[in-house]
Amino acid sequence: MHISVYAQSPLQLSLEDSIKMALENNENIEIAKQIKESAKWQLSSAKKAKSLNITWQTNLYRIGGDIHNTNFGNTLSMQVPISTGRRIEETINQQRLLLDSADISLQNEEQIIRFAVIEAYYNVLQRKNLVTIAESGVRMSSEQLSVIQTQFEEGSLVKSDLLHMEIELANYQQNLVDANGALEIAENQLLSLIGMPDDTEFDTTDKFEYSPYPMTLNECLEFAKANRLDSKIAKNTVKQKETQIKILKADEKPSISAVANKSITDNNANHFNRSESWEAGVIMTWKIFNNNATKDSVKAAEADVKKAKAEVDGVDKNIVLQTKSAYIQMKTAEKNIETSAEAVLKAKENLSIAQARYEEGVDILLNLTDAQEKLIRAGTNYYTALYEYNLGRVNLEKAMGK
Secondary structure, rough: OOOOOOOOOEEEEHHHHHHHHHHOHHHHHHHHHHHHHHHHHHHHHHHHHOEEEEEEEEEEEEOOOOEEEEEEEEEEEEEEEEOOOOOOHHHHHHHHHHHHHHHHHHHHHHHHHHHHHHHHHHHHHHHHHHHHHHHHHHHHHHHHHHHHHHHOOOOOOOHHHHHHHHHHHHHHHHHHHHHHHHHHHHHHHHHHHOOOOOOOEEOOOOOOOOOOOOOOOHHHHHHHHHOOOHHHHHHHHHHHHHHHHHHHHHHHOEEEEEEEEEEEEEEEOOOOOOEEEEEEEEEEEEOOOOOOOHHHHHHHHHHHHHHHHHHHHHHHHHHHHHHHHHHHHHHHHHHHHHHHHHHHHHHHHHHHHHHHHOOOOOOOOHHHHHHHHHHHHHHHHHHHHHHHHHHHHHHHHHOOOO
């Protein structure tokens, strides 16, 4: 990033801070929270269907014909369900499952954002490392060119060596420009995820580290089977659809409610000639025949259950595949860390020898620049292996639902 002379100190941004800011500012998180809030109130509403209902009805009629009159009426009604064939109870269960699903979906959305930020943050770290490598290439070439320039001016070198080194420096300078451009893109992606303006100046405070992963593949698989949120969502969907069958079957059973009504009627508003009546009892409603519509709905719901169970199997198989693949990729990158670290040490020694031989006049410039290129490549491979290992750990834990 280009920092203005008048700019404030760059924001010190840790990975933990980045995740926290993204969770606070992401609109998908807010949407998931409101879906959960809605599900909570829907469950509350379903529970209240078991309680007493009281209604008050007031009416005013103008009666015409041979005799014109006015009729005033008030009716107070109370009703409480005694038995609904478990329709109310299963509806409550279904709403509770929907609330559970909304809560899991919120957690899943938070995980998606969390891992996206980690990947973006790690990408910034990797791009910064590659900029460091590119800068070292420019620095080595500049230093070597300065020596060659002096030797050429003294007449001890041919111009071809000078031109060759100038070309090498130009190539490394171009690599540095490309590396800085890639870093700026990575920084903008991270800033977008955490909800900060794209011109925010910041420094990352975390670094790549290596430590062996503490779990075996089998342990990772067992953890994934128990904790992956998409598996929990799929299994919750099966329970919802099974509950829907119970709700539909409740239509085949009688519904019983206790009722009480009190009515007051009069032909004027002053209630001089009013009459009162009341009634109390039990109402039973039973759908005796509906042309098998309920049975057809039950069969359709049973097919939905089978479909949902098949989707659970598919999700679980995919979890195993993703976890295994992520584990293998992480272990591969882990092996490359040691190999590439050794290659860096050997490349440094090789460059030192090449520089000494060239300065002594017993070797050509091409071998020196080749040694520099090998060191640059070895350093790039090391940082890439370290990046891929850390990212591999993240992808493994993502696959595990950790």
